[in-house]
Amino acid sequence: MPMDTTNFPIESLRAESTPFYYYDLHLLDATLDKMKESSSFPGFHIHYAVKANSNPEILKRIAASGIGADTVSLGEIRAAIAAGFPAAKIVFAGVGKTDEEIAAAIEYEIGCFNAESDEEVGVIEEIAKSLGKKAPVALRINPEIDAHTHHYITTGLAENKFGIAMSLMPDVVEHCVNSEWIEFKGFHFHIGSQITDMTPYRILCEKINILQEEYPDLAIPTINVGGGLGIDYDNPEDHPIPDFDEFFNIFKNNLHLRPSQQLHFELGRALVAQCGTLITRVTFVKKGVNKQFVIVDGGMNALLRPALYQAHHKIENITSESEKTEVYDVAGPICESSDVFGENVQLPVTHRGDLIAIRSAGAYGEAMASSYNSRPIPVSKFSR
Ligand code: PLP
Numbered sequence: 124m125p126m127d128t129t130n131f132p133i134e135s136l137r138a139e140s141t142p143f144y145y146y147d148l149h150l151l152d153a154t155l156d157k158m159k160e161s162s163s164f165p166g167f168h169i170h171y172a173v174k175a176n177s178n179p180e181i182l183k184r185i186a187a188s189g190i191g192a193d194t195v196s197l198g199e200i201r202a203a204i205a206a207g208f209p210a211a212k213i214v215f216a217g218v219g220k221t222d223e224e225i226a227a228a229i230e231y232e233i234g235c236f237n238a239e240s241d242e243e244v245g246v247i248e249e250i251a252k253s254l255g256k257k258a259p260v261a262l263r264i265n266p267e268i269d270a271h272t273h274h275y276i277t278t279g280l281a282e283n284k285f286g287i288a289m290s291l292m293p294d295v296v297e298h299c300v301n302s303e304w305i306e307f308k309g310f311h312f313h314i315g316s317q318i319t320d321m322t323p324y325r326i327l328c329e330k331i332n333i334l335q336e337e338y339p340d341l342a343i344p345t346i347n348v349g350g351g352l353g354i355d356y357d358n359p360e361d362h363p364i365p366d367f368d369e370f371f372n373i374f375k376n377n378l379h380l381r382p383s384q385q386l387h388f389e390l391g392r393a394l395v396a397q398c399g400t401l402i403t404r405v406t407f408v409k410k411g412v413n414k415q416f417v418i419v420d421g422g423m424n425a426l427l428r429p430a431l432y433q434a435h436h437k438i439e440n441i442t443s444e445s446e447k448t449e450v451y452d453v454a455g456p457i458c459e460s461s462d463v464f465g466e467n468v469q470l471p472v473t474h475r476g477d478l479i480a481i482r483s484a485g486a487y488g489e490a491m492a493s494s495y496n497s498r499p500i501p502v503s504k505f506s507r
Contacts, residue, residue: 399485422455
């Protein structure tokens with residue numbers, strides 16, 4: 124069956140050279156509006172996780188919506204500032220901040236460092252002292268919650284490179300609160316990504332409540348619960364906007380915030396995934412012994428997620444007019460066996476030159492693109 128192409132201006136896309144990312148800015152705006160409406164509770168503040176997509180046009184749009192930015196490198200801090208995010212609304216996470224990055228972030232007067240170890244707190248303290256400026260620091264705590272997602276994107280379990288173990292936390296808190304050069308901002312958590320069952324978030328709320336009870340006399344201005352809200356990769360047209368009401372209500376109903384305490388969120392994928400599509404062109408339809416392969420001109424160099432963590436994206440032929448379907452493996456041109464977007468995908472009968480849309484590619488798509496095999500990084504196009 125030919126697909127419903129109402130979302131794609133097929134004729135203008137056909138004329139473009141491929142592969143490229145196509146962003147539906149109307150959907151991005153609608154997603155931001157809904158997110159803001161659903162999170163309009165006292166103390167709730169949203170930061171966009173820039174790592175999901177740092178395309179300048181997308182960043183500008185998100186900055187204009189008034190939310191903050193969650194960054195993991197000096198490059199992201201600079202991109203966020205260039206896009207219009209105020210430095211005071213930028214948080215800076217990551218296990219491997221360099222001295223140069225820490226110094227620059229202090230000079231920019233960003234809102235908060237999310238520190239991931241006692242060693243890092245020590246270095247931030249030293250650099251803050253040398254600059255004569257106090258550094259705002261929250262501690263990323265590992266809450267030991269299984270987010271039941273792919274093991275490459277589960278980050279809240281006991282021992283991994285992210286965060287500070289619960290058992291080590293008291294000493295690091297002491298370090299912060301006793302330091303002349305650190306302003307202790309609170310606790311930060313991030314339990315994983317592409318989380319669609321809200322149970323891990325409810326458990327996170329319970330753990331935070333217990334933690335706060337254990338520190339009745341400690342001033343904790345901010346709790347940051349990270350990001351991770353998932354999207355529907357199977358049916359993007361049925362669920363173009365994630366269920367933000369369900370997500371934010373979990374925190375509203377289960378987390379006991381102290382009076383005037385701020386609750387921060389760092390959403391990436393949920394804000395940008397559905398507005399982006401990778402458009403590729405069929406170079407060959409190749410007949411094998413038992414299979415047929417659709418070979419497209421953008422592969423893991425353009426969209427790494429399937430090769431990196433077996434991610435599934437809906438694949439559509441947006442130009443075939445055939446009423447008949449066939450089953451194909453859809454693969455890219457890169458010289459790696461993992462460069463496959465989908466196996467046994469049912470598509471309308473497909474020909475060389477057809478355009479293939481890889482849906483829900485707005486998050487961790489363009490941001491992870493590389494020039495592997497010396498292929499150009501895909502450009503971006505926007506709905507206006
Ligand atoms: N915050 C932190 C610390 C992260 O590591 C990530 C993703 O890796 C995010 C926020 C954003 O996650 P998501 O895109 O799943 O919302």
